[in-house]
Amino acid sequence: MPIVVNLDIMLARRKMRSKELAAKIGITEQNLSLLKSGKVRGVRFSTLARICAELDCQPGDLLEYRPGPEEDET
Amino acid sequence: MTEARERARVLGRRMEMMIYALIGALVLFVACGLWVAWSDPGWTGQFILDRLGLPKSARLSEPTVRLLAVAFALQAALMLWGLHVLRRAFHEIALNDIVGARSARLMRLSGTVFLLNAAAMVLAPPLVSLLISIDLPAGQRFLAISFSTAELLALVVSGTLIVFGHLLAVAAEVDDDNRHII
Numbered sequence: 001m002p003i004v005v006n007l008d009i010m011l012a013r014r015k016m017r018s019k020e021l022a023a024k025i026g027i028t029e030q031n032l033s034l035l036k037s038g039k040v041r042g043v044r045f046s047t048l049a050r051i052c053a054e055l056d057c058q059p060g061d062l063l064e065y066r067p068g069p070e071e072d073e074t
Numbered sequence: 075m076t077e078a079r080e081r082a083r084v085l086g087r088r089m090e091m092m093i094y095a096l097i098g099a100l101v102l103f104v105a106c107g108l109w110v111a112w113s114d115p116g117w118t119g120q121f122i123l124d125r126l127g128l129p130k131s132a133r134l135s136e137p138t139v140r141l142l143a144v145a146f147a148l149q150a151a152l153m154l155w156g157l158h159v160l161r162r163a164f165h166e167i168a169l170n171d172i173v174g175a176r177s178a179r180l181m182r183l184s185g186t187v188f189l190l191n192a193a194a195m196v197l198a199p200p201l202v203s204l205l206i207s208i209d210l211p212a213g214q215r216f217l218a219i220s221f222s223t224a225e226l227l228a229l230v231v232s233g234t235l236i237v238f239g240h241l242l243a244v245a246a247e248v249d250d251d252n253r254h255i256i
Contacts, residue, residue, distance in 0.1 A: 027256060031256050034256065035256050040254055041251060041254040042254070042256070043256050044255060044256065
């Protein structure tokens, strides 16, 4: 997948745990884990905004584009 | 949205109970019919001739009455199968969610079975007339072909169920897609 999620890096920088962030932004830990591993099909702007507000960062700090082959979506 | 889905589940349970009652009534009706046909084929034969407006002097033999009873039971079995599959579809909706791949598949299957039943309804009059004609004298034999609003309605309803099943399947795919958007 060309879009890489660097959420775990930002969590480490802000010294915050996934469980804490998930509770603060109102999504399940499982969904946050899927987001961290890039196994989601998309992210809503509202979710992205809440993550950026909690981690005090920009969307570009969380998402990175690396050209490469796309995985088959089943 | 959760409330709406919960209401759909409750409706699914109610539909399931209603279809159970319908299946029960149909089984009872068919069982009574078969019991009467087997225990008193003479009376059953006269009843059939009266319903078809055939001369009272005609007589249906015991094997013919029993063959007619089997034909009747086979068509009822198709109807029961369709109702059973439809009940399972509503059971799936009541248990899980209104939008699901399994309930969509069952809805489509029930439509297909009802379509078969509609075809059986069209084939029934020629078959029944052929069976009855076995016992009638040469000059009174007949072949009945009929296509009425009942058959048309059955075709429309079964087609609607099949299309609805397809729509549910597409909705299930969209729902699954949305679940993977955080």
